[in-house]
Amino acid sequence: MTERAVLLKEIDKLPSKYFGEVFDFLSYLQKKTQIEYKNDADGYKAMAADTEREQEAQEWCNSYFGPVCNP
Numbered sequence: 001m002t003e004r005a006v007l008l009k010e011i012d013k014l015p016s017k018y019f020g021e022v023f024d025f026l027s028y029l030q031k032k033t034q035i036e037y038k039n040d041a042d043g044y045k046a047m048a049a050d051t052e053r054e055q056e057a058q059e060w061c062n063s064y065f066g067p068v069c070n071p
Helices: 003-013 016-049 051-065
Strands: none
Touching: 016 051
16 A cells, blocks of 8 residues: 555544644645745756856766767
């Protein structure tokens, strides 16, 4: 049984008076996920804006895989 299936089964066992708390926790996890995604996206944008590091990365890739020609 997958973790998702086990989780759904456990939620089904809860008394309905606790569903609100489950929803609150889900909202918390969704917000946490959004923050993590934003932090990752901001980090990737900062890396891409660093032209010196991008040039080093391109040189490293070219040395291992050969240059890529853009038509």
